[in-house]
Amino acid sequence: MTDSNQGTLPFKPKSKLFEGIGSGIIRVSAFTALIGIFLIFVFIFKEAIPIFTSEAVQETASLDKMVFKQEFREGRDPLWSWAPNSRQPKFSLMPLVLGSIKAAVIAMLFAVPLAVGAAIYSSEFASKRWREFIKPIIEILAGIPSVVLGFFALIVMATVFREVFGFTYRLNAFVAGVALGLAVIPIVFTVAEDAMTSIPQSLRQAALAVGANKWQVSMTMVLPAALPGIAAGVVLGFGRAIGETMIVLMASGNAPLTTASLFDSIRTMSATIASEMGEVVVGSTHYNVLFFIGTLLFIFTFIINLGGDLILRRIKERIQGKVT
């Protein structure tokens, strides 16, 4: 049977013009963002260039001097020292890099188990109602301004920890790391939880149907399948931990030490820039070095975020079956 109305609906030909304009706008905004990032990098790096070109700057702040131990006085042991304002300025980056790494590692050790555990609970075990309660609350943590977290760490956590653990320094890497962890938890949680909930229900059923219990389904099927996503969350969280400034500025004690102890004060790269950039003489060696630190931070976080993103893309493809 044929319909006498066939082909009579008033379809409109699609406008090529609007399609062109639309995709044009999207392309321009994408490029603007890219150019923006590129320009930021250029402007930061520009101020760090004298480190590579100017002999006056290199006298105190050559790459070699920033990386390796220096002998500042005859007969004394060589050491890493960040003391930009002393009579004999010292620009070793090691205390700052070490401080950043210490704080970030403590933050991750604290945040990852909690965040992943919470994600497993929320995705696999919580009732629907509980889940709708937990998820927003953890995600609200992400919205707390870091200055508030820093303030909390400085006033409350530092005091409590000192009472409990008897720290020599009230403000130290441990306090800063745990506070930093609070900022990292929601990032890891959100990405990990999404990775787990995106595992299709049919796979859980298949696992149950061969006699797995709920715990086994979570641990031997969901968790391995979501692992790349969880790893991406961890990487993104690490990026945040390295770059975060306010919390460490307030809670770390800000002493550029190079001790192995996790309970000594530290100073991070980010906090150094934040606290010294305001007073530095523009164009001085110190100024150039601060920008060099900024460049390093930029590169670190860029690479970390890029890595996290690549992993995330891989997991999506894998779950859709494109990649072996």
Next chain:
Amino acid sequence: MTDMTTPPSAPPRTSTHIKITAETVDFWYGDNHALRDVTLSMGKGKVTALIGPSGCGKSTFLRCLNRMNETIPGTRMTGTVRLDDRDIYNGFGDVSQLRTRVGMVFQKSNPFPKSIFDNVAYGLRVNGIKDRQIITHAVEDTLKKAFLWDEVKDKLSHSAYMLSGGQQQRLCIARALAVRPEVLLMDEPASALDPISTTKIEDLIAELKGSYTIIIVTHNMQQAGRVSDKTAFFYEGKMVEAGETTQIFTNPQEKRTEDYITGRFG
């Protein structure tokens, strides 16, 4: 006419020919009364086909047989299901033990994002088998049983997603068979497959029959006719009629069965 219909009122409990019986099963999803007073027995080593229009409760009934319905929140069931005369809902013990005895294959193939080998081995591992040799042997054995061995033996470590749709479904059958179940529940196992893959699945069912009690849901009347010994027709949550497949297809007792089979509705 050979009427082999089991009288619904008195299922032969002690019969050695019967593997699973459902007695007066009612099932609710919240307020939705999805199964009404269903009584059906399924023969040992036989293939029982469940047919009926969409939404009549075939899948729901199937999931009552391995307690998968329990994983859906807000559901309720009354009645009794027996496996070898043992009530599977009361005093049976561990539900995972039941599910290793009553396996399930789903409509859409759902291999795990793991290697072919690990897919088949999964059921063994979660049930506490650690010995590598046992697992390796069982995987090979099962893949052969599922007629998949020759196609995958050189790529056991590859992702299961590398396989074609039909192969993936046979892998899922292998995964279910690996724990050596006695009963295999299949919910439209071939409905998403092309004709050749469908034939392979049907051949496989024919091969497995005898050693396994198979209960298969299908919308394909020819398929029900080809693979099954017994057919049960469901309609609006009720089991309307069950009997030997040839009888159901040639001489149905109920008008609704006849209407459905002849394609007048459904």
